[in-house]
Amino acid sequence: MGVVSTTLGVPVTFKILICDEMLLTPANLARDGFDIEYIANMPRADVLARLPRFDALITRSRTKVDAELLAAGPRLKVIGRGGVGVDNIDVEAASRRGILVLNAPEANTASAAELAIALMLAASRGVSRSDRLIRAGTWDRKYLGREVEGKTLGIVGLGRIGSIVAKRAKGLEMSVVAYDPYIGDTRFEVLGIARARTLDEMLPRIDVLTVHTPATEETVGMIGPKEIEAMKRGAIIVNAARGGIVQEKALAAALTDGHLFAAGVDVFTDEPPPADHPLLARDDVVLTAHLGANTSEAQARVGVEIVDSVCNALHGDVSRGAINAPALDAATMDKLGPYLVLAERMGQMLSQLGLKAASEIEIEFAGRFPGDTQPIFTSVIVGYLKSVTDQRPNLINARSLAKERGIMLTQRATETSADYANEVRVTLHDGERVRRVSGTVFGRQPRLTRIKTYRMELPPEGFVLICTNVDKPGVVGRVGTLLGSNGINIAGMQLGRADPGGQALFTLSLDSKPSAAVIDAIRAMDVIESVFLADFTA
Numbered sequence: 001m002g003v004v005s006t007t008l009g010v011p012v013t014f015k016i017l018i019c020d021e022m023l024l025t026p027a028n029l030a031r032d033g034f035d036i037e038y039i040a041n042m043p044r045a046d047v048l049a050r051l052p053r054f055d056a057l058i059t060r061s062r063t064k065v066d067a068e069l070l071a072a073g074p075r076l077k078v079i080g081r082g083g084v085g086v087d088n089i090d091v092e093a094a095s096r097r098g099i100l101v102l103n104a105p106e107a108n109t110a111s112a113a114e115l116a117i118a119l120m121l122a123a124s125r126g127v128s129r130s131d132r133l134i135r136a137g138t139w140d141r142k143y144l145g146r147e148v149e150g151k152t153l154g155i156v157g158l159g160r161i162g163s164i165v166a167k168r169a170k171g172l173e174m175s176v177v178a179y180d181p182y183i184g185d186t187r188f189e190v191l192g193i194a195r196a197r198t199l200d201e202m203l204p205r206i207d208v209l210t211v212h213t214p215a216t217e218e219t220v221g222m223i224g225p226k227e228i229e230a231m232k233r234g235a236i237i238v239n240a241a242r243g244g245i246v247q248e249k250a251l252a253a254a255l256t257d258g259h260l261f262a263a264g265v266d267v268f269t270d271e272p273p274p275a276d277h278p279l280l281a282r283d284d285v286v287l288t289a290h291l292g293a294n295t296s297e298a299q300a301r302v303g304v305e306i307v308d309s310v311c312n313a314l315h316g317d318v319s320r321g322a323i324n325a326p327a328l329d330a331a332t333m334d335k336l337g338p339y340l341v342l343a344e345r346m347g348q349m350l351s352q353l354g355l356k357a358a359s360e361i362e363i364e365f366a367g368r369f370p371g372d373t374q375p376i377f378t379s380v381i382v383g384y385l386k387s388v389t390d391q392r393p394n395l396i397n398a399r400s401l402a403k404e405r406g407i408m409l410t411q412r413a414t415e416t417s418a419d420y421a422n423e424v425r426v427t428l429h430d431g432e433r434v435r436r437v438s439g440t441v442f443g444r445q446p447r448l449t450r451i452k453t454y455r456m457e458l459p460p461e462g463f464v465l466i467c468t469n470v471d472k473p474g475v476v477g478r479v480g481t482l483l484g485s486n487g488i489n490i491a492g493m494q495l496g497r498a499d500p501g502g503q504a505l506f507t508l509s510l511d512s513k514p515s516a517a518v519i520d521a522i523r524a525m526d527v528i529e530s531v532f533l534a535d536f537t538a
Helices: 044-053 067-071 091-096 109-125 127-135 160-171 185-191 199-205 225-230 248-256 296-314 330-351 374-385 398-404 475-485 516-523
Strands: 004-006 014-018 034-038 056-059 078-081 100-103 152-156 175-179 208-211 235-239 260-265 285-287 360-367 408-414 422-430 433-442 445-451 454-458 463-470 490-497 503-510 528-535
Touching: 014 044, 014 296, 034 296, 044 067, 056 296, 067 091, 078 296, 091 100, 100 296, 109 127, 109 160, 109 208, 109 235, 109 260, 109 285, 109 296, 127 285, 152 160, 152 199, 160 175, 160 185, 175 199, 199 225, 225 248, 248 260, 330 374, 330 422, 330 433, 330 445, 330 528, 360 374, 374 398, 374 408, 374 422, 398 408, 454 490, 454 503, 463 475, 475 490, 475 503, 475 516, 516 528
Parallel strands: 014 034, 014 056, 056 078, 078 100, 152 175, 152 208, 208 235, 235 260, 260 285, 360 408
Antiparallel strands: 004 034, 360 422, 422 433, 433 445, 445 454, 463 503, 463 528, 490 503
16 A cells, blocks of 8 residues: 555644554544555655654654664654554654654454454364375365363453453353452453352363463463363363463473363463474364454454554543553653652552452551652552553553452542551552552652551562561571571561460561562461562562
């Protein structure tokens, strides 16, 4: 397609350049007050030459939006990425220049969900196996597939795509159970599906497993030999999310020994997979080439959605698809900067204290603060959501993301604080369970002042081990000895207790992250009641 430039005969306020190929029509590009220029697959040199005249740039994955390109657009206010990933955009450099980065996160959800259902059905009925045999000249009618009606589908990850899969599966008259520790009970109730509190609880109950999570430290490799062995003999596994969530060697081994009936795989750890990959030669595996977003409808939605979002953003509405938050002005950052850091880390800690499906986040501002407290509250939400969503929370989108998850946001203010000039107090509710964290700023240095009911003054930095225990001699020493024997140095310690001889809490600031095995060993000590690791490095 050549150059398409559209206006509607009204004064043009903003100019937008689309430099990568998208499914767009002149009607899609006709917007009051915008001059939208579409040149498919534009050479980089031409983008650099033309960009100084534009207020926004829209790309797909082809164009690399790096510091050089950003510098070539002095008028740039918005970068739009058609699709979900933003790996081709230097988001940090854009943020430094005050340029908003948007993506189109919802355009391909239906397509990705439908592919997961297609892989499940094809694996259940041996579709690809029969296709290959017929093409090779073999007419095999003895093969017996499996019906999905009346079977139980287990879903790991009940975000946008997982929720659509649940709805489609119910339409196939399947029972549905899901595991997602970051989603509140309301989502399960609205969808009318059962909730599994742990993965181990869900796996023995299901006939089909499908995963719909981002690839994170927590999820990569989460479905391995132990998890597959826990599933029913003859079960089916589908991975149309991210490569590596299901361990591919373990999947192949379970198919070989007959524990699994079949599998459907759209994504691999290495793409394309090598020719000797153990899944490629199997007749009981349905393979697709990372096609989750590849439908004409999804591609059309991507173009329309990102153009809509960029136009809205240029008019000040940044509620959809925001990846970064434009920097607050210098005066605000000078006043609130340390409080924003404190608030985000308080939110991070709350998400790591065992409550990952918040129903309410409540904040109290005690004392007088140097400016508007709303960014502080939003920063708490950003910190909490960092580890519980597959999107990137920021000062723009955090409240809407919380609303999507059914999280109630409440706040109040009191004029004084008994212990400090001011104090931020955050309470997180997860059903009947409650966690509280408080904090303040000393000389521009954030400090946590309360964890649960225990007072302390703790820098929220690095790795912090949080333990509750019976208040008696030797507890901290035993934990310190175990950490030392595993090469983990203690950089600092804080102690708090309710009453002498009662329950106590201590925190250990660590120079390195202890392994899961070390955490489990501490948890197993008879003097320890609970243990959590707060990671403030992300």
